[in-house]
Amino acid sequence: MLEITVHKIAQVILMARELDRAEGELRAFLDALNEDELASLVALMWIGRGAFEPDDLVEALETARNEASTPTPDYLLGTPHLSDHLEAALELLDLSAQADEDELIRGG
Numbered sequence: 001m002l003e004i005t006v007h008k009i010a011q012v013i014l015m016a017r018e019l020d021r022a023e024g025e026l027r028a029f030l031d032a033l034n035e036d037e038l039a040s041l042v043a044l045m046w047i048g049r050g051a052f053e054p055d056d057l058v059e060a061l062e063t064a065r066n067e068a069s070t071p072t073p074d075y076l077l078g079t080p081h082l083s084d085h086l087e088a089a090l091e092l093l094d095l096s097a098q099a100d101e102d103e104l105i106r107g108g
């Protein structure tokens with residue numbers, strides 16, 4: 001089970017889309033997350049890029065927790081197409097961040 005809210009995932013997606021302007025903001029956001037939330041983001045990113053199947057979420061979470069070799073915010077910030085991978089993973093898991101993204105864009 002994911003240890004992060006869809007709302008927080010939506011925030012990461014929006015900031016990752018604007019990485020050239022929001023890198024500092026995204027880094028601060030990621031630095032404020034706990035280890036379980038960061039592992040969930042890594043697992044989602046891996047599912048979204050096809051390294052794990054949606055049914056392997058638990059395994060992806062365990063791998064993200066156990067095999068981290070660099071600081072997780074650095075790893076996520078260095079991942080090309082992070083927002084695309086996170087959105088793809090949510091779709092594969094029958095989740096959606098669209099309502100949260102819309103709320104965040106409106107300033108909610």
